[in-house]
Amino acid sequence: MSRRPGLQSFLLASAALLLIQPAVALAAPAPRYSFDLPAQDLGEALRAAAARAGWQIYAPAQAVNGRIAPPLHGTMSLPEAVATLLASSGLVAHFSGQTVTIRAAGTADAATQATSDAPIVVTGTRIRGAAVAAPVIQVSRADIVAAGQTDLGQALRALPQNFGGGQNPGVGAGAGGTNENVNMASSVNLRGLGADATLTLLNGHRLPYDSAYGGVDISAIPVAAVERIDVVADGSSALYGSDAVAGVVNVVLRPDYVGLATSTQIGTSTQGGDFQQQADLVTGARWASGGMMLAYDFAHNSAIVARQRDFAGTLSADNTLYGEQRRHAVTATLHQDLAPGLTLRLDGSYSTRASQTAGGTDASRILYRPRVTMLSLAPELTAALGRDWTARILGTWGQDHTRLSSDFDITSSNPSINSGCVCNRAWSAETNVEGPLFRTPGGTARLALGGGVRRNGFAYSVVSNGVTTQDYNVARSSRYAFGELNLPIIAPGNAVPGVTRLNLSAALRYEDYPGMARMTTPRLGLIYAPARAITIKASWGRSFKAPTLYQQYMGYQTYLLPGNWYGLPSGNLLLVSGGNTHLTPERARTWQAGVTVEPAAVPGLRVEASYFDVQYRDRVAEPFPGSIANALSNPGNAGLVTFSPSAPALTTLVAGSRPALVNYTGAAFDPAGVAVLVDDRYVNIARQAIRGIDLRATWKKPLDDRRTLAFDLAGAWLDSDQILSAGQPQTRLAGVIFQPANLRARGGVSYEDTRFSGAVHVNYIGALRDQRFATPARLSPQATADLALRYTLLPARRSGEDPGLVVSLTVNNLFDTQPPAIGQTGPTDTPFDSTNYSAIGRFIALGLARRW
Template identity: 45%
Template structure:
């Protein structure tokens, strides 16, 4: 367990030697290459190995120091080459995926081979060191800093596979609730646009408590200074991790090897006004012979962006706040300690507090002195995840882990109209998460391609949700949900490179299954199969197939049902007498079942021998989502006019059915404007509560490219990440299929990010270009095309290694260099955001300066 955690948090030091990052299959033996290196500084020899093999080799400058490397001549794999170069240095190479990290060697391990030392954290598998049959996207903290990014939320927004809808700050009031909302200012990851509640987000492999009402995880609570890297597996993973992993899993891995103290500060501002940002942090770490510890603190504040500060919004939405003002404090601690030989205790903990507020107009013209509303929120969250692990012979490891977390969002505000100030009563959301798990992983028996490995485990998890709207409030909720589960995963390496089988260099099969028993909502079993096949050293084919699921949220199940008496015209009635009325039922549904999906993917990875340092992945994915939880009638004005909604409408309900519906509702409200309720006048009962009625199909292509080499005495790196998406939805069998991808407030068909960097000495220059595709506004006929955005970023970084600037890390960055702006959309209300706030940002050109120092 100790090695797993050490390699899950790579220490990327003040100056790193970085070559291409690759997601090559872990079971493959590295290709041998010819070397003829003289005795020279160790840093130069490591750089030469990185350029020759295309592998990432990360080495802190303070570790390499003035060490010299011996001459290296002959044919070696990357492991052998590093072993010879480091043999007498007191250092060792640890492997994480296809990358290597140079760390200080423990005295008893100086002569140990690299393969014996490796303990690999793989987000896409529960088995240490197992190859992953899905695409794995990694973003390291150093890559983020090279791009001028300072928070996890900024990193998430830059991922092409992520959608800005769901729970995220800045989502406008005119975005449909199913596509996004901002409650409390938290930031979530929403892979493929399937929902933040369909993306499982982990911290060091542990679950966190949910945020607000959407059952998503707030990543903004985690200080970037504590993070080593972020792993993204955009493929269904419920067979490994359970509910919420329909779209994939994101694992945020912490640093373990930091020694000393790092302090940092970043100031930034938008050149068009607003968005002034301050981020200050301090991270301290230490290592001793039997353990390590890390403590990180981060303070951040961001000023609001107002409509009057943007020319595309000033006259169209006067008085509106486009992005809320926020400030926050975040603390994270992590530690490990050997209690006895083979026994290790680890613990991770975090705390966050955030304040958010925004103002919006309540009258045409946007004059806030005449009429305005203001919402405020305070979010507090904490979590702790202890674990105890035992190492046994035959590479078996058993871990007992637990998690407790709590997230609370208090909200309130006021409205000012007609000279009268009205204070909103407000309320709060509380989410709690508790879990315990016992899991083991290790070798079973020998196969021609290596040892068969198994991971098994079982656990129990409970989540609690409370919504409070006031004493005896009709919309209060206080519910919990528990499940008990067991899982198993098997990795079978059938062929290895040393067998020299033509056209089968390596072949690994994998299988996993998970069974969960949910109190009140039933049992779920989810399998997954995987294949990793390499016909030659240049090519690897990966394929996976599996089932995933998402349990209904407690809000979806237990939101109190509200019954309205309304005029028939409100629900699409035509030709009825003036006295005719309709009953409209809204709210949750305690009988909801889990949403289910079938996922499969196929990927080809190319590492051409003729172009060392290059790596290309091209993958196809498909998600078929059924039993989606929906409010079945998205437009109430069509309820009685569209025959497709007939199953949700009861015409001429009798008195007994009306009485039963009234008795079951928490609130019965008359919206007719004066017509009294008379059962004889009710011509229709419309039920628009949450149901398992929808299906959704998502498929597309991911393309990942990385290259690293030498240029002009320095190192050049290039990468590209493109995601093409098609998706459609059908709410009910009698209703039409509607397109989602490429439609307003949904993900565009195409998102692309490209990066080009050059490093020499302590200087790194990085250029980034992002393409966010266009969408179509289909709210009117004819539809209107909304052009996309193409922001370009430029970042200059200098890491001092001598003189007065020794230990300093300076970053100057301009995000959106050419000030690309979102295209306007039609609005109907004075507080509507005048652009697609789920896909495009109002920030504009943003200039920042960061200074950090190692002590």
């Protein structure tokens, strides 16, 4: 295939921009704004002031939580307003581009400067300080700790936009599709589109895939290392490339840390099983020219087995409902100034996890014991080019190896011992520049340009009783270039009637997968504020996802089946299923529009609502997930169902089968005896339509200068359906078991003062339908309640630091609500929907956190 010169020219142009100093207009005097803010929560006041000027603000939750800002009245610049709000707080502000970063004042000016200059990570845009034209859900470390959650997977599964199916702990047998947890990983699955359709980043950098299905294990990152998690549930391939169809999840690390802090939690399910032990520590340092942070996490939980739950009585008593696992994880980050205007940053993550689950029947037991090792490194060099332009050269390298160990028929005299590896590796290199172009009435137009290369590798092997049945090692490369433009047309200071703010953005990405496809994906964004209290955001774009290497290169299996099973008058049927090297990328068209309301009459109240629509085509799927007999009579299956196939084609297929042909006819394979060939290998056929509404409301109400009351509510209504292939009927997805519910919500109330904090949250999941049997069944809506209490025994020594000593109590599923039962299609199927409900039941934990 010929190579297009456009990509090479783009990369050369991007590299040339690293060597030049762009010219921009001279900075104009700082604009002044009219402020009228009452005394309120400091974080809310800072955000309101920044929004008034159209700037972005980042403030660590532990630095602003529990603080009350003074009233702010008058006309002044944004730096003057921020200085007034921070007076006597012990906090400092750093201004860069159109971004304000709040940090605790250090004991030395050099340390403060190092912290202030730590990287500012913005999710959903490549441009510093730019607002994102899509809703951004932020979950801070303080939010996670306050809820009593101990790993990121648990925290993100609580979001209504995220589906607990796919690759997540507790997903049991019989859930179908990719709802198969190979190794107890926790992968984000926005909108239920699959873990491979949600891009997961660490400080804006890609991580290696986990297992076979294209997800990333987010639980391998210690909570103690995290500053916040950004979730942009909107198609973002124009910015980030493949996988970002459902959206992007970016785990933002603490840039550095001073001192040493530890925490531990111990808990158990009141019904038995899931005895959890967790401990972590975080340490680090700051110095005149940089800083670093190191976090370690250990976690272990025992298994939950069928005999411990009344609703699992149909299973073998020792079958696992929730697997045992033991995990060690380390994450570190470093930033160091090498010279004036030149900074090196390095992120690294390492984890190991061993898990064990048991299944099968009393007569035929199965034991799974995978072990996972993950390592990732991401260096980045940032150079200031002058006139507020920056250049970055960055790379990533990582690997994730799942060592398989499965024993079948372990109670028999002739067990089957299987081993192998699901091994992923990845590296990438990128260069980009970003900076101002020219002044506009609403601010400064800014541009980001860049390009790079990326390569993913996948090795898969299975050895059964010493015989290799699967063994391949493949890789795929891509080259890409991107650009993004941000245009602030009108700002609050322009005093335009009916338009407080108007901002346009556009992004374009070109990606070349040699030998497979070339794609150009655009994205457009609009931010419009007709009044101070109302902001409207809208975006439109196209996204794509390359097929997983497992789907593309896994060996295919052949089955020879008697024709009379499927109503054939004579001859046999040859069924082929498995991978397909001719797969092409999946493609999607996405758009969303929403409104944010922050009424001045109710300080601290923020309400967001948005509508989204995803039209997803060329999805990789097996053409005939149901009865093969129905496939034979459908003329729309021409090309996949071949009558009177040629003998050479059949012989070639059977010879390439891995594992070898499975013959159910009782006679030797004879190509002349095959009447029909059914090709059920993965193909680009499915179309999905996903649409819905997200809602989020928060309100912080200061009771006095020490006490705060807060309310929060988040919900997601989802409607989705699928047409698997031409000629087949449309089927519902959302609202059906093993798929996301039509409605999920989480809401609660929390209280905080200088010593005590408490929160109660209610989780709601809507009704589901089970349509697998002749008589459909309805699973009623369900609600569970969570309680989290914390008491500070020793307060923080300095402003912005963690408290000295804290004890906590967490009770999840307070009333011990049980999952509704469902029918089983086989004796080993989990007798409840394990993608939407949990076998854990009521869980009680005690915690202790200490800053040394």
